[in-house]
Amino acid sequence: DAGVTQSPTHLIKTRGQQVTLRCSPISGHKSVSWYQQVLGQGPQFIFQYYEKEERGRGNFPDRFSARQFPNYSSELNVNALLLGDSALYLCASSWVTGDGSPLHFGNGTRLTVT
Amino acid sequence: GENVEQHPSTLSVQEGDSAVIKCTYSDSASNYFPWYKQELGKGPQLIIDIRSNVGEKKDQRIAVTLNKTAKHFSLHITETQPEDSAVYFCAASTVDTGRRALTFGSGTRLQVQP
Numbered sequence: 001d002a003g004v005t006q007s008p009t010h011l012i013k014t015r016g017q018q019v020t021l022r023c024s025p026i027s028g029h030k031s032v033s034w035y036q037q038v039l040g041q042g043p044q045f046i047f048q049y050y051e052k053e054e055r056g057r058g059n060f061p062d063r064f065s066a067r068q069f070p071n072y073s074s075e076l077n078v079n080a081l082l083l084g085d086s087a088l089y090l091c092a093s094s095w096v097t098g099d100g101s102p103l104h105f106g107n108g109t110r111l112t113v114t
Numbered sequence: 115g116e117n118v119e120q121h122p123s124t125l126s127v128q129e130g131d132s133a134v135i136k137c138t139y140s141d142s143a144s145n146y147f148p149w150y151k152q153e154l155g156k157g158p159q160l161i162i163d164i165r166s167n168v169g170e171k172k173d174q175r176i177a178v179t180l181n182k183t184a185k186h187f188s189l190h191i192t193e194t195q196p197e198d199s200a201v202y203f204c205a206a207s208t209v210d211t212g213r214r215a216l217t218f219g220s221g222t223r224l225q226v227q228p
Contacts, residue, residue: 004157031214033214033215035216040221041220041221042118042120042203042205042218042219042220042221043158043203043216043218044218045215045216045217048214048215055214056214056215058215059115090157090158094214102148102160102163103148103160103214103216104160105150105157105158105159106157107155107156107157108157
């Protein structure tokens, strides 16, 4: 079975631009979460979606937004990119939410902002 | 919010020795504690998890212990092998609500010397 897939794998953008990252969860998983991992640090929670509804948001500015589609795939959008947005963006999926079902991560999208 | 501290930041052991990584958490409401292994260029991979109603869990060479009173949990790897070399992250969250947000530690780089 395919795991969590993310696209693109690498991306280079210029300050001020906008970016869209995509994620397909494991088949049957209905919850998708997004995390930002800065080099040398642990992942930080950005968003969680379940059944197309936002269930949680981390401490990130409004420049970050996301959505989940009827097929449970998800997009993360970041507007007005800053140099500090350079990071590995991880998508994770789980069967449901609120019951402790494990989070399974994809390999991420490496975003570089110049 | 939750804060997770992880020690040590780096750990070097000889093949066959044991490795122990320790984490402390701040939010007494946290009740789910997963451990992830991250290899270079890949996303975090769940290796073991424990819930607060259990004090210890073992899976072959890997074990996790939890002390709720002291708010700390540890990962134990026995008979280490070179392929165990990676960055390990502990995390904590609550699973009683519909929201799931993992708070990660800062990671431990484990190097197993052949």
